[in-house]
Amino acid sequence: MALLDIQNLRITYDTPDGVVEAVRNVNLQIDKGETLAIVGESGSGKSQTAFATMGLLPHNAQVSGSIKYQGQEIIGLSHEEMNKLRSNEIAMIFQDPMTSLNPYLRISDQMAETLIYNSPDGKRMKKKDAIAECVRMLEAVKIPNAKNRIHLYPHEFSGGMRQRVMIAMSLLCRPKLLIADEPTTALDVTVQARIMDLLVELQEEFHMAIVLITHNLGIVAGSCERTMVMYKGEVMEQGSTVDIFGKPSHPYTQGLLSAVPRLDQDEERLVTLDRSFETPMAEG
Amino acid sequence: MMVDVQKMEQLADNLAAQEEVVGRSLFADARRRFFKNKAAVVSLILLCGVFLFSTFGHMIAVWSNEEIDWGILGQIAELGAPSIENGHYFGADELGRDLFARVVQGTQISLMVGIIGALIAVVVGTLYGAIAGYSGGKVDNVMMRIVDILQSIPYMFVLILLLVVFGRSIFMLFVGIGLISWLDMSRIARGQTLTLKNKEFVEAAIATGVKPITIILRHIVPNLLGVVVVYSTLLVPQMILTESFISFLGLGVQEPNTSWGAMIAEGAGTMQYGTLWQLAFPMFFFIITLFSFFFIGDGLRDALDPKDR
Amino acid sequence: MSTKEPILSVRDMRVEFKIKKQNALPWHQPDILRAVKGVSFDLAEGETLGIVGESGCGKSTLARAIIRMIPSQGGEVFWQGRDLMKMNEKDLLGIRKEIQMIFQDPLASLNPRLTAGQIIAEPLKTHHPNTSKDEVKKQVRELMEKVGLSARMINRYPHEFSGGQCQRIGIARALITNPKLIICDEPVSALDVSVQAQVVNLLMDLQKELGLSLLFIAHDLSVVKHISNRIMVLEFGDIAEIGEAHDVIHNPQSPYTKELINAVPIPDPIAERKRIAERRALEAKA
Numbered sequence: 001m002a003l004l005d006i007q008n009l010r011i012t013y014d015t016p017d018g019v020v021e022a023v024r025n026v027n028l029q030i031d032k033g034e035t036l037a038i039v040g041e042s043g044s045g046k047s048q049t050a051f052a053t054m055g056l057l058p059h060n061a062q063v064s065g066s067i068k069y070q071g072q073e074i075i076g077l078s079h080e081e082m083n084k085l086r087s088n089e090i091a092m093i094f095q096d097p098m099t100s101l102n103p104y105l106r107i108s109d110q111m112a113e114t115l116i117y118n119s120p121d122g123k124r125m126k127k128k129d130a131i132a133e134c135v136r137m138l139e140a141v142k143i144p145n146a147k148n149r150i151h152l153y154p155h156e157f158s159g160g161m162r163q164r165v166m167i168a169m170s171l172l173c174r175p176k177l178l179i180a181d182e183p184t185t186a187l188d189v190t191v192q193a194r195i196m197d198l199l200v201e202l203q204e205e206f207h208m209a210i211v212l213i214t215h216n217l218g219i220v221a222g223s224c225e226r227t228m229v230m231y232k233g234e235v236m237e238q239g240s241t242v243d244i245f246g247k248p249s250h251p252y253t254q255g256l257l258s259a260v261p262r263l264d265q266d267e268e269r270l271v272t273l274d275r276s277f278e279t280p281m282a283e284g
Numbered sequence: 285m286m287v288d289v290q291k292m293e294q295l296a297d298n299l300a301a302q303e304e305v306v307g308r309s310l311f312a313d314a315r316r317r318f319f320k321n322k323a324a325v326v327s328l329i330l331l332c333g334v335f336l337f338s339t340f341g342h343m344i345a346v347w348s349n350e351e352i353d354w355g356i357l358g359q360i361a362e363l364g365a366p367s368i369e370n371g372h373y374f375g376a377d378e379l380g381r382d383l384f385a386r387v388v389q390g391t392q393i394s395l396m397v398g399i400i401g402a403l404i405a406v407v408v409g410t411l412y413g414a415i416a417g418y419s420g421g422k423v424d425n426v427m428m429r430i431v432d433i434l435q436s437i438p439y440m441f442v443l444i445l446l447l448v449v450f451g452r453s454i455f456m457l458f459v460g461i462g463l464i465s466w467l468d469m470s471r472i473a474r475g476q477t478l479t480l481k482n483k484e485f486v487e488a489a490i491a492t493g494v495k496p497i498t499i500i501l502r503h504i505v506p507n508l509l510g511v512v513v514v515y516s517t518l519l520v521p522q523m524i525l526t527e528s529f530i531s532f533l534g535l536g537v538q539e540p541n542t543s544w545g546a547m548i549a550e551g552a553g554t555m556q557y558g559t560l561w562q563l564a565f566p567m568f569f570f571i572i573t574l575f576s577f578f579f580i581g582d583g584l585r586d587a588l589d590p591k592d593r
Numbered sequence: 594m595s596t597k598e599p600i601l602s603v604r605d606m607r608v609e610f611k612i613k614k615q616n617a618l619p620w621h622q623p624d625i626l627r628a629v630k631g632v633s634f635d636l637a638e639g640e641t642l643g644i645v646g647e648s649g650c651g652k653s654t655l656a657r658a659i660i661r662m663i664p665s666q667g668g669e670v671f672w673q674g675r676d677l678m679k680m681n682e683k684d685l686l687g688i689r690k691e692i693q694m695i696f697q698d699p700l701a702s703l704n705p706r707l708t709a710g711q712i713i714a715e716p717l718k719t720h721h722p723n724t725s726k727d728e729v730k731k732q733v734r735e736l737m738e739k740v741g742l743s744a745r746m747i748n749r750y751p752h753e754f755s756g757g758q759c760q761r762i763g764i765a766r767a768l769i770t771n772p773k774l775i776i777c778d779e780p781v782s783a784l785d786v787s788v789q790a791q792v793v794n795l796l797m798d799l800q801k802e803l804g805l806s807l808l809f810i811a812h813d814l815s816v817v818k819h820i821s822n823r824i825m826v827l828e829f830g831d832i833a834e835i836g837e838a839h840d841v842i843h844n845p846q847s848p849y850t851k852e853l854i855n856a857v858p859i860p861d862p863i864a865e866r867k868r869i870a871e872r873r874a875l876e877a878k879a
Contacts, residue, residue, distance in 0.1 A: 016320065041785035042756075159648075188647035188812065193856040197873070215786065218858025221865040242862045259790040261819035263842060263857050264864065270794055270819065273787035307708050307749035484702035485712075488766070490662055492716040493689035506706040 324583025346371030409469025417477025643821030
C-alpha cells in the first residue's frame with residue numbers, strides 16, 4: 001500500500017468572478033521513503049495539491065476526489081483529527097521560513113511547544129526534556145553550537161539557518177511524509193545546495209517520504225527519484241526522473257527543459273515554450 | 285497547428301488593430317466590489333436621502349426656520365406635536381418654530397462642518413504626510429515633530445478658548461476643527477508613503493529623473509487614495525460629533541443658526557415636558573448619517589483591499 | 594576584450610551604510626556597513642556585463658550608486674568621459690536619459706494607478722516635455738509592438754497583464770528615451786522559466802538591434818552566462834573575479850566563483866548526480 005494515494009483530486013474556488021478550477025484530475029502515489037518532485041510554474045496547482053494533503057486550503061476551496069494517507073481518507077477529516085495527523089505523521093516546510101516562525105518567541109519555545117503539546121506518545125513532555133530533544137534535532141540539521149543558539153530569536157538567524165530550524169521543527173514529531181514547498185527558492189545557491197544535501201541525508205536517517213514542490217528543474221534532477229510535471233492544474237506527465245529528463249514525452253516538459261539555460265552547455269538562443277499543445281479552450 | 289493559431293491571432297489583431305482595449309482601473313474594480321456590498325449600498329442611498337433632504341427640504345417646508353407659530357406658542361406639548369394639517373411635519377420646537385425647517389437647516393450645517401473638516405484633513409494631511417514621508421531625513425523629522433507638538437495640545441481646550449476669545453461663529457468653528465483634523469491623516473499618509481517610497485515603480489521614476497514633486501503627485505498620492513478615502517469616511521462623522529459636542533456645550537453654532545448638536549441639546553433639555561419629538565428627529569438624522577458613513581467606510585475598505593479580508 | 598573606448602568606467606566605487614544599533618541614543622556612533630568596497634570595471638559600447646553574487650553582496654547597491662540613486666562614499670564613474678559623481682543635478686538629468694533601468698518585480702515596478710501607455714510615456718514626458726500628445730502615443734505604440742505587446746493594450750492597467758507582459762512594459766519604458774545603457778536589476782528572477790526565456794531573448798534581440806550596453810545583475814549564474822559577454826563576480830562588496838563569460842564559468846580562478854558554480858544544479862539527472870557525488874567526496878576529504 002502506498003503511503004499517500006491521491007485519486008482524481010479536484011480543487012475549485014468560489015470567487016466573486018465565478019468558480020475557478022485550481023487543480024483537476026490529479027493522481028499520485030508515494031511509497032515509504034520515496035522522493036517525489038512536483039514541478040510546475042506559478043499557477044500550476046502544485047502547492048494547492050500539497051495544501052489539500054495538509055488540509056490547509058482556505059475556506060472557500062472545494063475539494064473532491066480522494067486523498068488516502070496509509071489507507072485513511074483525509075478529505076473530510078475533522079479539525080482535531082487533521083491536527084493529529086499534521087502533528088504526528090505529515091510535516092510541511094515552506095518557502096519563506098521567516099513567515100512560518102513567530103518573531104516574538106525564542107526558537108526554543110517555539111520548538112518545544114510542538115513536543116509539549118503534541119508529543120507522539122500522547123503524554124506531555126517536560127520542558128527540559130523537550131528542549132534537550134530540540135537541541136538534538138538542531139544538531140541533526142547541522143546548526144553549529146545548537147545548545148546555545150536554541151535560545152535566540154528567529155531574526156538572529158540567517159535565511160539558510162532559519163530554513164534549517166524549520167526543517168528541524170518539522171522533524172520533531174518524526175513524520176513519515178515531509179512536504180517541502182519551494183524550500184530553497186528564497187535562498188542563495190550555495191545555501192540551496194547545502195539544504196538539499198541535508199534533506200537527502202535526513203531522509204535516509206529518518207526513513208521519510210519527501211514531496212518536493214519546486215520550479216527549479218536542477219534540484220529535482222539531483223535528488224528526486226520520481227517527477228511529476230504539472231501545468232495549469234493538470235498533470236502533464238509523471239515517471240522516473242531519469243526518464244522524464246532524458247526523454248520527456250509531453251511537449252510541455254520538453255519545452256520547459258529546453259527553456260532553461262544550462263551552466264554546462266553553451267546555447268545560442270533559448271528555446272521558448274511552444275504552447276500549441278494547449279487546447280484553445282484552456283487558453284481563455 | 286501552431287501556424288494556424290498564429291494566423292488566427294494575427295487576423296484578429298488586424299481586425300481590431302485600430303481599436304484600443306479599454307483598461308479596467310483599480311478604482312473601477314473597487315467600485316464593482318463596493319456595489320456588491322449590500323450594507324454599504326443601502327447606507328449610500330440613505331446618505332443621498334439625507335443630502336437631498338438638506339438641499340431641497342426647505343422647498344417642502346410650510347414654515348420657514350425663523351417664523352414663530354404664535355398659535356401654538358405656550359402650548360407646544362399639546363399643539364406642537366408632528367402633524368400634517370398644520371404644516372409642522374416634525375412638530376415645533378420650544379419657541380414655536382417649525383422643527384422640520386430647523387432640522388433641514390441643522391443638517392446643512394452639520395454636514396458642511398463634517399465634509400469641510402474632512403476635506404481639509406484629506407488635502408492638507410495627505411500632502412503634508414506624503415511630502416514628509418517622501419523627503420525623509422531631517423525634513424521628515426521636523427515636519428513630524430510639528431505634528432507631535434500640535435497633537436500634544438489638548439485641542440478641546442484650545443477650541444473652546446478660540447471660540448471664547450474670537451467670538452462664537454461658524455467660521456471660527458471651521459478654523460478650529462480644520463486646525464486639528466489633518467494631524468492624524470498626515471501620520472497615516474506618511475506611514476503609507478514610507479512603504480510606497482521603496483516600491484520599485486517609485487525607484488523607476490527616480491532613476492529616469494522625474495522631479496520629486498511630480499513623483500509625489502503622480503506616483504505617491506494616487507496610491508495613498510485608498511487609505512485616505514476610507515479614513516475620511518470615518519473622519520466625517522468624527523467631525524460631526526466634535527461639532528455636535530461643542531454645540532451641545534453651547535459654544536458652537538449660535539442662534540438663529542443651528543446644527544444637530546445644538547438641536548439635540550435643546551431637545552434633551554425639554555425632554556421632561558413631553559415633547560420627545562424635539563429630541564427624536566434631529567437624533568434620527570444624526571444616527572442615520574453616522575451609521576451610513578461608517579458602513580460606507582467599511583464597504584470602501586473591503587472594496588479597495590480585497591486581500592485583507 | 595574589445596579595444597573600444599569604454600562607455601562607462603567605474604573606479605574604486607565605495608558605498609557605506611550607517612546602521613543604528615538597537616536602543617541607541619542619538620549621540621551614539623552608528624555602525625558602518627561597507628556594502629561596496631572599492632569596485633572598478635569598464636563597460637564597452639554594445640557589451641553586456643553580468644554581475645553575479647549572492648544576496649547581500651552589494652550588486653544592486655553598486656548599480657544604484659553608479660547612477661546616483663543612492664549616495665556613495667567615494668569613487669568615480671565616467672560616463673563617456675564625464676564624471677557622474679561631480680555633475681550637478683541639471684547635467685545629471687541629461688545623463689539619466691541615456692541610462693535606464695529595469696527592475697526585478699515586474700508588477701511592483703509599475704504604478705498600479707497608471708495605464709501601460711502612461712507608464713511607458715513617463716520618461717519621454719520627463720525628458721522631452723514638449724512632445725505632442727500624438728507623437729507620444731505614436732512612440733509608445735511603436736515600442737509596445739517592438740517589445741512584443743499588442744499596441745491595443747495601451748489603455749490597460751498593470752494588474753491586467755501577466756508577469757512577463759509587465760516586464761515587457763518595464764523594458765518599453767526603459768527604451769523610450771533611446772538610452773545607451775540599460776541596468777537590469779534581476780530582470781528575470783521573478784518570472785517563470787518559460788517566460789524567463791522569452792524575456793532573455795527579447796533583451797538580447799533588442800541589444801543587438803539597438804547597440805545597447807547592458808549591466809545585467811542576477812543571482813542565477815546560468816542566465817548571466819547565457820546573456821553576458823563578460824561576468825563580474827561580487828563577494829561581500831568586493832570583486833572576486835571578472836573576465837570573459839566563458840572563462841569565468843569554465844575556468845574559474847577564485848575559490849568563491851568555484852563554490853558558486855559548483856552549487857548551481859544542472860537539470861540533467863545523470864550529470865547532476867555525478868556532480869553531487871563528486872562534491873560530497875570532496876567535502877568528505879576536507
